[in-house]
Amino acid sequence: MAKQKKQPRPRAETPKGFRDYFGQEVVERQEMLAKIAEVYRRYGFDPLETSAVETVEALGKFLPDVDRPNEGVFAWQEGDGGWLALRYDMTAPLARVAAQFRNDLPSPYRRYTMGPVWRNEKPGPGRFRQFYQCDADTVGSGSVAADAEICAMLAETLEAVGIERGDYIIRVNNRKVLDGVMQVAGLAGDEHELVRGIVLRAIDKFDRLGRDGVRALLGTGRRDESGDFTVGARLSDEQAGILMDFLPGANPHKPDDPSEVFTRLLHLAGPSALGQQGRNELLQIAELLDAQGFGPDRIVIDPSVVRGLGYYTGPVYEAELTFEITGDDGKPRQFGSVAGGGRYDDLVKRFTGQEVPATGVSIGVDRLLAALRATGRIGGTAEGPVIVTVMDRDRMADYQAMAATLRADGIRAEVYLGNPKNFGNQLKYADKRQSPVAIIQGSDEAARGVVQVKDLVLGAKIAEEASLEEWKAQPAQTEVPVADLVSEVRAILARHR
Amino acid sequence: MAKQKKQPRPRAETPKGFRDYFGQEVVERQEMLAKIAEVYRRYGFDPLETSAVETVEALGKFLPDVDRPNEGVFAWQEGDGGWLALRYDMTAPLARVAAQFRNDLPSPYRRYTMGPVWRNEKPGPGRFRQFYQCDADTVGSGSVAADAEICAMLAETLEAVGIERGDYIIRVNNRKVLDGVMQVAGLAGDEHELVRGIVLRAIDKFDRLGRDGVRALLGTGRRDESGDFTVGARLSDEQAGILMDFLPGANPHKPDDPSEVFTRLLHLAGPSALGQQGRNELLQIAELLDAQGFGPDRIVIDPSVVRGLGYYTGPVYEAELTFEITGDDGKPRQFGSVAGGGRYDDLVKRFTGQEVPATGVSIGVDRLLAALRATGRIGGTAEGPVIVTVMDRDRMADYQAMAATLRADGIRAEVYLGNPKNFGNQLKYADKRQSPVAIIQGSDEAARGVVQVKDLVLGAKIAEEASLEEWKAQPAQTEVPVADLVSEVRAILARHR
Numbered sequence: 004m005a006k007q008k009k010q011p012r013p014r015a016e017t018p019k020g021f022r023d024y025f026g027q028e029v030v031e032r033q034e035m036l037a038k039i040a041e042v043y044r045r046y047g048f049d050p051l052e053t054s055a056v057e058t059v060e061a062l063g064k065f066l067p068d069v070d071r072p073n074e075g076v077f078a079w080q081e082g083d084g085g086w087l088a089l090r091y092d093m094t095a096p097l098a099r100v101a102a103q104f105r106n107d108l109p110s111p112y113r114r115y116t117m118g119p120v121w122r123n124e125k126p127g128p129g130r131f132r133q134f135y136q137c138d139a140d141t142v143g144s145g146s147v148a149a150d151a152e153i154c155a156m157l158a159e160t161l162e163a164v165g166i167e168r169g170d171y172i173i174r175v176n177n178r179k180v181l182d183g184v185m186q187v188a189g190l191a192g193d194e195h196e197l198v199r200g201i202v203l204r205a206i207d208k209f210d211r212l213g214r215d216g217v218r219a220l221l222g223t224g225r226r227d228e229s230g231d232f233t234v235g236a237r238l239s240d241e242q243a244g245i246l247m248d249f250l251p252g253a254n255p256h257k258p259d260d261p262s263e264v265f266t267r268l269l270h271l272a273g274p275s276a277l278g279q280q281g282r283n284e285l286l287q288i289a290e291l292l293d294a295q296g297f298g299p300d301r302i303v304i305d306p307s308v309v310r311g312l313g314y315y316t317g318p319v320y321e322a323e324l325t326f327e328i329t330g331d332d333g334k335p336r337q338f339g340s341v342a343g344g345g346r347y348d349d350l351v352k353r354f355t356g357q358e359v360p361a362t363g364v365s366i367g368v369d370r371l372l373a374a375l376r377a378t379g380r381i382g383g384t385a386e387g388p389v390i391v392t393v394m395d396r397d398r399m400a401d402y403q404a405m406a407a408t409l410r411a412d413g414i415r416a417e418v419y420l421g422n423p424k425n426f427g428n429q430l431k432y433a434d435k436r437q438s439p440v441a442i443i444q445g446s447d448e449a450a451r452g453v454v455q456v457k458d459l460v461l462g463a464k465i466a467e468e469a470s471l472e473e474w475k476a477q478p479a480q481t482e483v484p485v486a487d488l489v490s491e492v493r494a495i496l497a498r499h500r
Numbered sequence: 501m502a503k504q505k506k507q508p509r510p511r512a513e514t515p516k517g518f519r520d521y522f523g524q525e526v527v528e529r530q531e532m533l534a535k536i537a538e539v540y541r542r543y544g545f546d547p548l549e550t551s552a553v554e555t556v557e558a559l560g561k562f563l564p565d566v567d568r569p570n571e572g573v574f575a576w577q578e579g580d581g582g583w584l585a586l587r588y589d590m591t592a593p594l595a596r597v598a599a600q601f602r603n604d605l606p607s608p609y610r611r612y613t614m615g616p617v618w619r620n621e622k623p624g625p626g627r628f629r630q631f632y633q634c635d636a637d638t639v640g641s642g643s644v645a646a647d648a649e650i651c652a653m654l655a656e657t658l659e660a661v662g663i664e665r666g667d668y669i670i671r672v673n674n675r676k677v678l679d680g681v682m683q684v685a686g687l688a689g690d691e692h693e694l695v696r697g698i699v700l701r702a703i704d705k706f707d708r709l710g711r712d713g714v715r716a717l718l719g720t721g722r723r724d725e726s727g728d729f730t731v732g733a734r735l736s737d738e739q740a741g742i743l744m745d746f747l748p749g750a751n752p753h754k755p756d757d758p759s760e761v762f763t764r765l766l767h768l769a770g771p772s773a774l775g776q777q778g779r780n781e782l783l784q785i786a787e788l789l790d791a792q793g794f795g796p797d798r799i800v801i802d803p804s805v806v807r808g809l810g811y812y813t814g815p816v817y818e819a820e821l822t823f824e825i826t827g828d829d830g831k832p833r834q835f836g837s838v839a840g841g842g843r844y845d846d847l848v849k850r851f852t853g854q855e856v857p858a859t860g861v862s863i864g865v866d867r868l869l870a871a872l873r874a875t876g877r878i879g880g881t882a883e884g885p886v887i888v889t890v891m892d893r894d895r896m897a898d899y900q901a902m903a904a905t906l907r908a909d910g911i912r913a914e915v916y917l918g919n920p921k922n923f924g925n926q927l928k929y930a931d932k933r934q935s936p937v938a939i940i941q942g943s944d945e946a947a948r949g950v951v952q953v954k955d956l957v958l959g960a961k962i963a964e965e966a967s968l969e970e971w972k973a974q975p976a977q978t979e980v981p982v983a984d985l986v987s988e989v990r991a992i993l994a995r996h997r
Contacts, residue, residue, distance in 0.1 A: 012850065012851055012852070012853065013555070013557040013558050013560070013850060013851060014555075014557065014558070014851075015558065015595075015596050015597075015599035015600035015848075015851040015852070016555070016558070016596075016600060017550075017551055017596075017600065018551065018553055018554060018555050018584055021551035021553055022551060023548065023549065023550045023551060023597055024547075024548070024549040024550075025546070025547075025548055026546040026547060026548070028549075029547035029548065029549045030547060033547075044912060045907050045910070045911075045912050045913070046907065046912075046913075046914060047884075047885035047912060047913065047914025047933075049522070049523040050521075050522075050523060050526035050527060050530075051520065051521070051522055051523070051526065052520065052521040052525075052526050053514075053520045053521075054514055054515065054518035054519060054520060054630055055552070055616060055618075055630060056515055056518055056574070056618070056629070056630065057515060058510070058511075058513070058515050060510040060511065061510050061511070061512065061513070063510070077553070077576060077584070078576065079574060079575065079576040087515055087574070089586075099512050099513075099514075100512075100520055102512035103512035103513060103514065109929055109932040109933050110918060110929070111917045111918050113914065119552060121552075121553070132553070133551055133552060133553065141917060143918065144917035144918060146896070146917050148896045148900060148915065148917055149917050151900070152900065152914075152915070152917075155904070290897055291896060291897050291900050293897075294897035294898065294900055294901045294904075295897075295900050295901055295903075295904040296904065351512075353509065353510060354509055354510060354511075354512040355509070355512070356509065387544075388544035399643070399645045399788060400787055400788050400790075400791035400792075401791065403645060403648070403649065403788050403791055403792050404791045404792055406792075407652070407791075407792040407793065410542050410543065413542070414542075415541060415542050415543075415544060416542070416543075416544065417543060417544025417610065417649075418645065418649070419608075420608045420638060420640075420641035420643050420645055420646045420649070421607060421608050421640065421641060432606055432607070432608075435606040436544075436606050
């Protein structure tokens with residue numbers, strides 16, 4: 004054999020910004036996604052799984068999040084000169100599929116999809132370069148009934164995974180209403196595009212800056228705590244006033260009265276035909292939802308929703324979890340957004356030239372899992388398998404047969420496959436595996452046709468230090484005939500459930 | 501707005517060598533993987549989901565399949581100069597994880613994983629650049645009990661997904677036996693490495709070339725039908741004879757007698773200590789499997805298995821489906837391999853310098869799905885949702901309420917969301933969706949508090965051509981009070997199950 008050059012050892016590290024998921028994390032995500040899929044399917048949505056890789060040409064270069072314009076994709080050049088890239092969301096692949104298979108797919112096409120997406124951004128705390136998305140979209144329907152349906156489905160989905168009614172709210176707004184208000188404020192037309200961009204970004208910061216902060220940004224500008232100055236939109240007082248009326252808190256006395264919202268919108272956006280259309284679409288959505296039993300306790304029309312207004316072309320919607328958690332600063336705060344979406348009516352136009360209306364929602368899978376953990380819905384300790392310990396190396400076949408007997412009865416079971424010499428290691432292993440029960444059979448027990456069944460939940464605390472003899476003397480341990488192995492294990496498992 | 505340059509439209513195409521999966525394809529794969537996961541979990545295996553991206557350094561450059569040495573990975577350079585790549589299998593990421601988390605993971609560590617892997621090879625018929633793998637491995641156990649366990653688990657898995665007993669066979673061999681035979685034939689030592697490679701490749705072609713073809717390759721060489729000449733190993737007749745005895749068909753009178761196999765192996769490999777060790781390990785595996793109820797009708801010791809012998813270091817195993825399908829050439833042939841694996845004892849050595857024994861299996865997910873389709877286990881037409889048609893555009897809320905009522909009862913249902921003007925299009929849509937039932941309520945029915953419930957399975961054949969009036973006259977259509985909507989739909993669904 005040719006002598007190999009000594010290479011430096013590679014580092015065993017998950018690449019920066021990426022994650023590995025172990026055991027129960029994987030199971031919990033799968034279970035949550037299965038519950039979501041069940042609701043989606045009940046609403047008539049069909050699964051779609053596109054390839055993780057797309058041509059850069061098909062992906063395009065735009066990204067939906069206006070607040071992260073610099074993030075890129077992972078791309079590489081092919082031998083033939085073309086570029087391929089990992090998908091950065093589920094909408095771009097849907098657009099490609101809707102164009103490519105437009106003659107084969109039903110129209111409207113309702114589809115859901117679940118899987119990882121990749122973003123080539125600088126890794127940072129809580130910012131990952133691969134994460135799960137779970138989307139549902141309706142392609143080919145311009146009806147607001149499609150938007151209403153997705154809001155209803157989102158509410159049912161949240162409840163199906165374990166978010167209780169009252170712990171979430173879905174807010175619905177309409178891009179057309181804001182565009183109408185912009186028209187009323189004299190900000191329509193190409194020449195005002197830059198100003199509209201500043202206004203949109205200002206409104207988008209309402210959560211963080213409050214009414215005063217936004218007002219400053221609509222005017223001359225705002226200096227933040229670090230001393231940086233952000234140039235404002237330089238609107239007149241009258242113009243700024245119209246937009247301020249659009250913000251939440253404009254009428255602090257009736258914040259949640261749905262009919263007040265529509266009256267106010269009629270007043271604010273009504274003078275614009277587009278604004279009135281947007282307001283009427285919201286009214287229709289409210290009526291459609293009401294007919295299906297979704298009142299403003301679950302889904303509310305809320306003109307203060309601005310997230311995504313720059314990207315979407317019609318109704319937008321966002322699901323917020325309203326219960327409080329402890330923030331990184333130790334202070335309580337609302338959990339916040341877990342899903343959002345809206346209407347985008349130029350989905351496949353890039354490919355075919357034809358306008359195809361579409362509307363859809365994306366659930367932040369990791370956020371929603373975190374919410375379920377925060378409310379204690381998931382994240383309990385998972386029960387490990389029953390461990391059949393190995394006392395006599397030569398009798399491995401007997402131990403395997405015991406495990407097989409347990410498994411045939413549906414009980415999760417395994418034989419210890421490490422070096423059996425040190426029995427303490429076997430107990431440590433059982434502990435690490437969170438095993439509820441250990442099975443022990445030495446040669447004396449084998450000769451007598453019995454087996455020791457050890458309740459590890461009871462014995463866990465002292466297991467690590469005790470010797471085999473002490474450990475075997477615990478009251479949590481029972482000797483039973485081999486024939487009673489399954490029933491004894493079943494009894495212990497039942498005791499702890 | 502600045503005028504945008506007209507760009508040529510991107511092509512809407514799945515990148516070459518990649519695939520999209522629609523509807524029932526996604527559901528069927530998910531269901532199969534869930535059944536596999538259930539068996540794996542029952543055996544004590546825990547799920548692991550690593551990031552799709554690894555550093556090129558961590559992946560290494562070797563690939564497990566000796567017959568495809570040139571295939572590469574999809575890789576790209578990072579801003580910091582490092583290279584990242586998509587995983588090409590599940591074993592390299594497991595090695596990285598086993599090294600990185602060696603202090604946290606239980607030892608032995610049983611894990612399973614399911615997901616896509618990517619290969620940067622030339623796309624071709626049936627050769628894809630992204631495909632699913634489903635692996636189970638035990639890391640940290642040198643015991644052949646670990647190998648036996650995985651073979652048993654593989655048998656149970658195949659039965660769990662719907663492959664009947666008798667339709668599959670798992671063949672087990674041991675690299676050490678072949679190495680032992682090589683020693684007996686005087687082919688041990690570094691100086692014979694090249695010859696051993698030729699011998700291994702020759703034996704690997706046994707399925708295709710038969711005994712005569714292999715014999716030629718063990719000698720001077722072989723000219724194939726196209727005229728190409730493959731240089732042989734130039735073994736002496738005696739050397740070649742020893743290896744030919746190793747091949748199937750050496751004793752055509754007793755092909756399947758397990759005890760004969762062990763006698764023959766004792767004779768062939770016995771003179772080598774390594775060969776004898778390998779033979780004894782196989783004997784132990786057979787005994788362990790027998791104790792768990794897996795006889796040679798399901799798992800058989802078979803020295804003719806050579807696939808993977810170059811890669812693995814100990815026992816190797818392969819699952820073959822034995823039923824016949826019609827090949828591309830129209831002739832019947834055995835379905836063939838759907839899973840394979842073996843022992844590789846240097847898993848994490850690249851990272852830590854320590855030898856860690858491991859053994860594991862990889863199921864070819866797409867192959868197994870194809871097998872289930874070939875046997876009619878999956879692939880039947882999936883039932884679509886109930887379609888609530890739209891007769892009056894203004895009464896969308898009523899239709900949505902009907903769909904909500906059906907869904908609340910667990911019935912998959914949706915409202916038609918396309919342009920409702922042409923009723924024929926609604927029926928075509930229902931047909932495309934494979935809907936079992938359509939709901940129809942015009943203004944007259946609404947006034948009378950009734951609804952038309954149409955059995956589309958009965959009416960399917962004429963639905964496409966008939967006018968609304970003809971269609972409504974079909975006996976498959978029933979008028980019921982709105983209150984009876986759910987029970988009537990349930991009755992029709994039950995009729996077709």
